[in-house]
Amino acid sequence: MATCEVCGNEYDAAFTVITADGSSFVFDSIECAAHRIAPTCAHCGCRILGHGVQQGATVFCCASCAHAAGVTTAQDRV
Structure with missing residues (x-):
């Protein structure tokens, strides 16, 4: 299981976002992704x-x- 970089939740359906500059982030929800990278x-x-x-x-x-x-x-x- 991966751990969300924002809330710390360990989640079996976490996902990774790779930004245009090559940075990589792991999130458990769109809400956490928006909070971190929007x-x-x-x-x-x-x-x-x-x-x-x-x-x-x-x-x-x-x-x-x-x-x-x-x-x-x-x-x-x-």
Whole structure:
């Protein structure tokens, strides 16, 4: 059995996620995976589980947060 890197649960159905940079993580749930590897909004701090909005290297959960942070050209993807 593998052990989740976030909660420490030993689980027979744990899974491994390999990120684009080659990092490898073991999780027992999508919730733990999101907690560990999902980016956070630069304005409100929520986890970004969808596409988000990016301005340069800065990521926001939505255009509203980007606008609140001063990014006037941000648009939500449609």
